[in-house]
Amino acid sequence: MSSSTQKEIKVGILGATGTVGQRFIQLLSTHPYFRLHALGASSRSAGQTYAAATKWKLATPIPEEVAGMVVSECDPSVEAFGECGVVFSGLDEKVGEIEDAFRRANLVVFSNAKNYRRDSLVPLIVPTVNPSHLSVVRAQQASLSLSKGYLVTNANCSTTCIVVPLRALELAFGPLKTVMVTTLQAISGAGYPGVSSLDILDNVVPYIGGEEEKIEWETNKILGGVTDGDDGFDLHAAGPGPINVSAHCNRVPVIDGHTACVSVAFQSGTKPSVEEVKKVLKGYKAEVVELGCPSAPKESIVLHEAQDRPQPRLDKDLYAGAAVHVGRVRECNVLDIKFVCMLDNVRLGAATSSVINAEYAVVKGFIQ
Template identity: 65%
Template sequence: MHGLQDGKQIKVGVLGATGTVGQRFILLLAEHPFFVIHALGASSRSAGKQYAKAATWKQVKPIPSQAREIVVQECKPEHFSECAIVFSGLDADVAGDIEAAFREAELAVFSNAKNFRRDPHVPLVVPLINTSHLSIISQQQALHSPPLKKGFIVTNANCSTTAVVVPLAALERAFGPIESCMITTMQAISGAGYPGLPSMDILDNVVPYISGEEEKIEWETLKILGGIAEEDGTKSFDMHARHPLRISASCNRVPVIEGHTECVSVRFTRRPPPSPQQVREALQAYTSDAYTLGCPSAPRHAVFVHEEPDRPQPRLDRDFQQGAGVSVGRVRQCRVLDIKFVVMGNNVAIGAATSSIINAEFAVVKGLVQA
């Protein structure tokens, strides 16, 4: 089903393994049907220590036995030469150089870092939506001299972008282009990593500002929802240019541990716009290629639509499908634009490591990575 012969396994590495995202990668990979943790990379401070000693483990589940005793390496390609894939949970201040070096060394890099998201040859993939963007990889490889054979970089989107872009893509597929979109987020503290927000700043409080976040949503959404243009054999991301899409985001931090909640309002190009009931049905009916093609971490429901008036809620809905889909509720008319609704996505699952892993599964299915 998933393109691998039964029992075949793929050795993978994790970069930034001791950090928050790295820990999530390890939890997910430890239970993965065909990825096997083979090497762990972190800063020179951690290198040489067993993982269980190097990491300040902050997850609810214990450290998987597969990772406990692996000796952490520095993030240099030579230590990962047996891996076909590396997952990167590196911080942005080091991710750029390291990920480029791994690509150069012919490794497939699936990164949660932001460094390459705006690169014109690197796909920015939310695996429930735009896996078709992986088609740009051959061009990315051809740019190097000599051209790369196996190395490439795929990034996933920012956590707050990911949640909102899934229903937007489903709506565009069903009803054609969206013309404008207002988004107000209420984001969980885990989105800021660890140590992240001081407790004094967020307990009994809302912080109506997250540095750089609104720009990310407004820009990344265009790249993800847009198509790929081809001219003279050269591919480029069209940034939704044929149907200009105006997006306005307002980002807030709230005292929630996990799960970003977002109030979204959209105006369609199509007149008259679809009704709330049509929107509900289109969202519920949406299916991702990743699920259809058998990626084992892809959720059955890319979008789960709640009927209860007070859902989704982060505490109650963030663990549904291991946080790999998004939850939508309160689909209703908007007096200013056309339709408004609430979306909730698990920022540490589909909003981070889970997306990288489904992207890698999809690449395996498509033959872009060899076991």
């Protein structure tokens, strides 16, 4: 079924007033078949119109049809949420039990929080890498005796940035052995109000709590496979063992757009040439693009040849922030190959990934 013939599906947003929630609203207000129907946030916001409750930070205005909608508590018994075919969550990790309550109320939840990413029956999906992991939701439903509801997470934003080029390289040159990554992460990644201006202006903060561990662990679940019977995940089934990932994470004074400097070694011990690597990155085709998911970017990886690209300010908006940008591909004299990658941390790094994951679920019959 094409997106023009797909019937409309009502959707709700949890954490609608936050940084990720605002991107959800912007993306979904022009979506071909998802229709904004319910908005939820904390008790501080509940009962107010969306325009009054949110500190809107995007350059486009609040969509007219959303400004007057009344924000409710994040409670699955709210009638409007019960009518939704999909609930997107931009909720803080501190209130992870809310997402579980929505799932147990038989609602389909696409989450951005870290809480369930390591759950053995919850898919951790980067849409341009491993959407087929969605199949495990049937085992999740069986384990909780749910006929319709399930929960899917997307990855930490920096993990999303690196796994797209890593998947392309692994498919072409075989399993990865070692990945060394140093990130330069935007302040919007910390939500609103986030890092104080006195801490971040004219500065680099060489610590983001929990971030390095997320990159080191999530990479293996995403690049791994699902078990026979679709009832769990192999932590990196492509190789004889998990990939050794080592991360350094830094907060830098950029508003949107996380950059990562990555060095990679392959298990084969054979170094591909820089030209071979560039060809593979440029030619990478993601299933969600081939399937015509409406929010998927035309190119999952945009390869830059200019020596000083990618740059967050210049590159993050291409394809509505849904691509990973890769540049500075060169030989590594310690590992095999190195490059720089960048993504919009609030779009592909959060809201856009959830929306494409849900579009894939619609195409594959996981959402009615």
